[in-house]
Amino acid sequence: MVREGSSIDKALAVLEAVAERHRLTDIAAAAGVSKSTAHRILQSLVEWGFARPDGSGGYEPGPRILTLAARAMNRFDPARQAAAALRALHDRTGYTTHLAIRNGDEAVYVEKLEGRRPYQMTSRVGMSLCLHSTAIGKAILAQLGDEEVLGIAARTRLEPRTPNTITSDEDLLAHLAGVRARGYAVDDEENEPGVRCVAAPVFDHTGRVIGGISVSALALDASREDLEALGPEVVAAAREASQALGAPLTVRS
Template identity: 60%
Template structure:
């Protein structure tokens, strides 16, 4: 149609993936996606190499194991968030702050739940958003459970980018901060990720005792007043979430 922007490579790949859910033959996938057969064949070969599709050698294609793996991981995140939502809700109500739950994903964490506080503003965070480990209370709570050499490896890979003028951007300084986090059992974010936003976070663990992620309570200052009970509320909630996930 005139005026429509040309499809990007990502658009074409997604079109083939969607068609692959209902069709197995290149001709049918091409008809559904609106792409030439040669383009479809090329994309399918790429998907096969990366495990997102597979072929039986007779010209038929189906979804590959990596699709199921990714779907399972996303569903697990959603299941965990729903399983512990009453605990998060109680923390939100008792603290009066916005509560987040994020799960570790590689060298970052991803929000899987957010419960807004009844305040005259909303924080910019959202479910599905990734966050840095070095500049957030959730991230520092997670890092504090890891050996120093592993933290240094993450720091080297991510670069410890400055999000605000308060962000810790030096690996030695970060390790010193994490030592404090381990000692007191919770992490703090004093406008290190977003100007004006402060947060308290604590790690959560799965049934094997491995760190799974962390939860936090966050608020905008100076609009919100200090809450001296917040560290205890957050650490108690994190411990309850861990127990709900099977940690003894």
């Protein structure tokens, strides 16, 4: 099917196709343009350095794409990119919302919006989070392979934070399977007594999990059922944040 639209639309479609395909026929098909149009656009992209011949009769991304990507990544701020999704979730729920980014065997809060409740959460930007005992942490772990999860568990020793903390490898893996199936994780007073949270994973432009978004409340203000009911909203917010970070639309969150 030939793509309708401006010459700019067609050029961008061809540029995107070059990132994943190299044969002219495949590039044209993916971009939805004729082979002659694709060839003409590719010649311009080569002249500008956005594409180059791959030595086998096809094309590959050119050095100028890498230069622009590097410049963009240097200015990339996950908190700023995800701000709209976090704010919308905060406004809809009225609870405290967080964005945390994974940092090795832990996660770190990079944004917090205090809820419209008669209390304040003790969390703060810059605070580190255990992965096995927090909702955001478990949302992250659920997107990793079992071997990587067990490596983290061995290094952190699954230290108990409260009587509800998961402290065995077997229980953790079984729990994460449920998180993966639901799309969100719940911290039912597992990290801090009297605090409950629900979280969903956030992905970057490569489709790799980099952190999570959460809603937090005091246990006396929100039951586990209350937070479970917010799960789909948190998943939707995390998906919106992931898309703002350039995550592929096929990523499951």
